[in-house]
Amino acid sequence: MDSQESGSNEGRRARGRPRDWHDKTEQNTIKSLDRAMAVLEYLSRSQGLPLTRIAEDMGQSPATVYRVLVTLEGRGLVEFDGEDQLWNIGPGAFVIGARFLRRTSLVDRARPIMRKLMEDTGETANLGIEKEGSVLFLSQVETHETIRAFFPPGTLSDMHASGIGKALMAHMEADRLQRVLAKSSLQAFTDHTITDRDALLNDLAQIRDRGFSIDNEERTAGMRCIAAPVFDMNGEAVAGISVSGPTSRVTPEDVARLSAPVTEAAKALTQAIGGVAPALS
Amino acid sequence: MDSQESGSNEGRRARGRPRDWHDKTEQNTIKSLDRAMAVLEYLSRSQGLPLTRIAEDMGQSPATVYRVLVTLEGRGLVEFDGEDQLWNIGPGAFVIGARFLRRTSLVDRARPIMRKLMEDTGETANLGIEKEGSVLFLSQVETHETIRAFFPPGTLSDMHASGIGKALMAHMEADRLQRVLAKSSLQAFTDHTITDRDALLNDLAQIRDRGFSIDNEERTAGMRCIAAPVFDMNGEAVAGISVSGPTSRVTPEDVARLSAPVTEAAKALTQAIGGVAPALS
DNA sequence: TTGAATTTTTCATATTATGAAAAACGCTTT
DNA sequence: AAAGCGTTTTTCATAATATGAAAAATTCAA
Numbered sequence: 001m002d003s004q005e006s007g008s009n010e011g012r013r014a015r016g017r018p019r020d021w022h023d024k025t026e027q028n029t030i031k032s033l034d035r036a037m038a039v040l041e042y043l044s045r046s047q048g049l050p051l052t053r054i055a056e057d058m059g060q061s062p063a064t065v066y067r068v069l070v071t072l073e074g075r076g077l078v079e080f081d082g083e084d085q086l087w088n089i090g091p092g093a094f095v096i097g098a099r100f101l102r103r104t105s106l107v108d109r110a111r112p113i114m115r116k117l118m119e120d121t122g123e124t125a126n127l128g129i130e131k132e133g134s135v136l137f138l139s140q141v142e143t144h145e146t147i148r149a150f151f152p153p154g155t156l157s158d159m160h161a162s163g164i165g166k167a168l169m170a171h172m173e174a175d176r177l178q179r180v181l182a183k184s185s186l187q188a189f190t191d192h193t194i195t196d197r198d199a200l201l202n203d204l205a206q207i208r209d210r211g212f213s214i215d216n217e218e219r220t221a222g223m224r225c226i227a228a229p230v231f232d233m234n235g236e237a238v239a240g241i242s243v244s245g246p247t248s249r250v251t252p253e254d255v256a257r258l259s260a261p262v263t264e265a266a267k268a269l270t271q272a273i274g275g276v277a278p279a280l281s
Numbered sequence: 282m283d284s285q286e287s288g289s290n291e292g293r294r295a296r297g298r299p300r301d302w303h304d305k306t307e308q309n310t311i312k313s314l315d316r317a318m319a320v321l322e323y324l325s326r327s328q329g330l331p332l333t334r335i336a337e338d339m340g341q342s343p344a345t346v347y348r349v350l351v352t353l354e355g356r357g358l359v360e361f362d363g364e365d366q367l368w369n370i371g372p373g374a375f376v377i378g379a380r381f382l383r384r385t386s387l388v389d390r391a392r393p394i395m396r397k398l399m400e401d402t403g404e405t406a407n408l409g410i411e412k413e414g415s416v417l418f419l420s421q422v423e424t425h426e427t428i429r430a431f432f433p434p435g436t437l438s439d440m441h442a443s444g445i446g447k448a449l450m451a452h453m454e455a456d457r458l459q460r461v462l463a464k465s466s467l468q469a470f471t472d473h474t475i476t477d478r479d480a481l482l483n484d485l486a487q488i489r490d491r492g493f494s495i496d497n498e499e500r501t502a503g504m505r506c507i508a509a510p511v512f513d514m515n516g517e518a519v520a521g522i523s524v525s526g527p528t529s530r531v532t533p534e535d536v537a538r539l540s541a542p543v544t545e546a547a548k549a550l551t552q553a554i555g556g557v558a559p560a561l562s
Numbered sequence: 563t564t565g566a567a568t569t570t571t572t573c574a575t576a577t578t579a580t581g582a583a584a585a586a587c588g589c590t591t592t
Numbered sequence: 593a594a595a596g597c598g599t600t601t602t603t604c605a606t607a608a609t610a611t612g613a614a615a616a617a618t619t620c621a622a
Contacts, residue, residue: 028353030610032579033317044377051600061581066601071310075318085588085599089381092322094555097378098514099325100370109503111515131359131372138375155378203591212409311579313610333568347570363618366568366619497620 036068043078044093046257048086097154106239107139109272112139119250121258123245125265126225128164129238131156135165143245159262160186160200161193161225162216164214164240170207171229171237171278191277192273212266217247224250226258228266235278241266251270316341317349324359324436325374329367369511381555388420390553395422395522398546402539404526406546409445410519413506414464416446419461419520439483441467442474444496444508445521451488452510452518452559458485473498493540493547498528505531507539509547514558522547 032102039058042051051069056061069087071076076092107127114125118141127139133157134171159165159180186195194200207213215225227242243262244250252257272275295401324330332350336343344550350368357373388408395406399422408420408435415437425430432438440446440461450458465478488494495507508523524543525531530540551558 028348030313030317030348033314033352034355036311036314036317037353037358040561041356041373041377052598062600062603063582064580067311069282070601072318074310074315077318088384089288089377091553091555092373094378094381094514095557096322096325096370098376100372100375103328103369107604111579136372136376138525143506151382152379153380154376156376157394174296207458227287239352313578331568348610349568385587423577469604513622 001097026111036072039065039068040072040077040089041182042091048081048084048088050088054087058096060182063279088108101138104271110139110241110269111121111141113265113268113272114139116140117241117243117261117277118143121178121243123243123250125256126164126227126242126244128240128242130159130165130168133159133180133256135159135168135240137164138239157219158187158189160184161189161215161219163225163242163244166200166204166207166213166215167227167229167242168237170213173229174217181228182255189219190217190221194218210259211263214255215242215244216252222247224255226250226255226262228259228263230266230269230273231275231277233274233276235276238275239269241269289389297463317353320346320349321353321358321370322375324368325370329365329369331366335368358425369396378555387550387554389521391420391520391550392413392422394546394549394553395420396521398422398542399424400441401542402524404524404531405431407445407508407521407523407525409438409443409521410447411440412437412459413448414440414461415451416440416443416521418445424526426526426530428529438500439465439468441465442470442496442500444494444506444523444525446521447481447485447488447494447496448503448508448510448521449518451485451494452512470500471498471502473502491540492544494526495536496523499534501562502526505536507531507536507543509540509544511547511550511554512556512558513554514556516557521554 008201039054042052042058043054052062058065068079071082073080073090074079076090077088077096078093079088080086081088110127113132114127117125122143123141124139126137126260128135129137130260135158137153137155137157139153139180157165159169169180172180181197181200186197186200187193188195194203203213212226212228215223215227217223219225223244223246224247225242227243229237230239230241232238241262243258267277282549291473294439316339320341324335332347333343334515335350336346339346350359350361353441354361354371357371359374360369360371361367361386385389387410388401391408395408399406403424403426405424406422407418409416409418411417416439417423418432418434418436418438420434421432438446440450450461459523462478462481467478467481468474469476484494493507493509496504496505500506503529504525504537506523508521510518511520522543524539
């Protein structure tokens with residue numbers, strides 16, 4: 001879907017020092033390693049691929065891809081299903097990746113708050129942050145109901161079609177918002193998706209005013225979502241908390257009922273990470 | 282804790298075909314890639330390391346480690362904090378790793394492990410999770426013996442009278458345990474059932490210490506059961522594995538013999554689902 | 563400014579990653 | 593059973609490139 005080949009290198013200048021020249025870090029990338037990581041990434045996107053297909057799709061020889069896979073397998077990053085001869089992402093990759101969450105205490109702090117939110121509302125609670133212009137879902141607490149909104153952690157989603165995404169955008173500085181919007185094509189996922197830039201800006205203004213956002217079947221038909229922003233110590237929106245559920249249980253009338261617990265949870269998390277809500281402008 | 286350096290290669294023989302020779306897959310591992318993955322893994326274990334320390338600890342030159350990190354950074358697998366010059370696991374690693382979860386369920390992961398457990402012990406192996414204060418049996422692999430412990434998948438059972446239930450309770454947070462116990466009446470099923478709250482708490486402490494639980498005819502007269510907990514990525518006990526059999530074949534003396542395979546199986550499943558045992562307190 | 567510590571870059575070299583092709587292997591067909 | 597076919601491993605020669613030492617660049621602290 002997005003970048004596959006060369007990794008985009010920017011701004012890893014030590015101590016944030018500026019540089020006149022273009023970063024020549026490309027000279028510093030290790031080709032074989034980068035190709036191997038491309039394989040890993042590609043493999044993670046699919047669910048089970050045979051060796052030859054990977055080699056084909058990546059434009060590398062089967063022998064090389066084979067060795068890459070065997071090496072990664074040695075560390076559990078990928079695994080091989082002897083039954084149907086398919087390669088897959090392995091638990092080791094998950095273990096490593098999951099440690100990303102541990103880095104910030106955000107997820108840990110959020111868990112009890114999310115659990116309470118789920119119990120109060122009865123709907124699945126989600127936690128997400130912004131990552132390179134998309135919403136990255138970090139954690140969720142599922143409802144007990146049989147019909148569930150399921151957004152597995154690790155999922156990336158377009159910001160304009162996400163409750164958390166819109167809550168985050170609503171509190172971005174103007175220029176940063178412009179950059180994010182410039183990258184986005186405002187793709188339509190349902191006929192409720194906001195695809196018009198001005199309409200989106202309008203919605204964001206409303207969200208800022210009332211303190212929470214509504215995803216009204218904008219990403220998935222039949223699913224509504226209510227989200228609120230979480231702020232860090234500088235008053236920047238760094239995360240969002242939401243509840244999501246089927247339209248049958250989350251009607252427009254329910255929004256009023258659900259918005260309070262959501263904004264409360266967001267405030268509680270803001271406090272838990274030592275953040276402060278920004279001064280209203 | 283366990284294997285850190287060289288990845289352990291075993292059994293990625295296609296279609297389970299046997300081989301006379303030792304697997305020479307070690308010849309197929311790509312050294313540079315393996316070293317790079319060691320860096321990634323090492324970095325994930327810590328939370329923020331400067332370049333020089335990584336190089337030192339890995340016994341590689343700073344230049345090489347630098348190039349590895351820059352390459353990985355290009356794909357978001359690691360990131361660099363210009364503020365304090367520290368390298369960290371990046372969101373890209375989480376995105377890739379999280380896709381592991383989408384693939385197979387706990388039950389699928391458990392099946393081969395349970396089969397081996399059954400073969401090692403000769404007794405029926407069971408898998409269960411907690412569901413609303415009860416143990417829900419998800420799967421079992423039956424022994425070949427004619428006298429069998431039979432717990433059909435889907436069965437709900439009281440936690441306090443179940444090996445798996447007690448293993449799960451032993452690793453619950455205090456307040457959650459209180460809530461579960463509050464709901465339970467500690468009903469007696471046999472005259473071995475633990476109906477006293479303090480006696481149960483005592484048993485749970487023992488279970489935590491030795492790593493496995495024993496159901497000594499507490500649910501069904503004539504049946505013993507040994508269970509161990511399975512942990513998820515957060516170190517929470519999310520499932521339990523057990524073997525159960527008639528008292529004739531599972532005597533108190535047999536417990537010592539059987540407990541090792543059970544705890545091993547639980548550990549294997551923990552690893553297979555990308556979980557980690559919690560830090561002992 | 564000078565100095566110390568860390569990082570990037572340069573460069574020559576040997577390591578080793580790589581692809582072609584052959585071998586081994588599993589599954590299907592005759 | 594045996595042969596055929598599509599895979600996956602292994603072998604091997606070669607070129608690519610990963611690597612470390614040391615120099616250069618950079619930042620922070622006095």
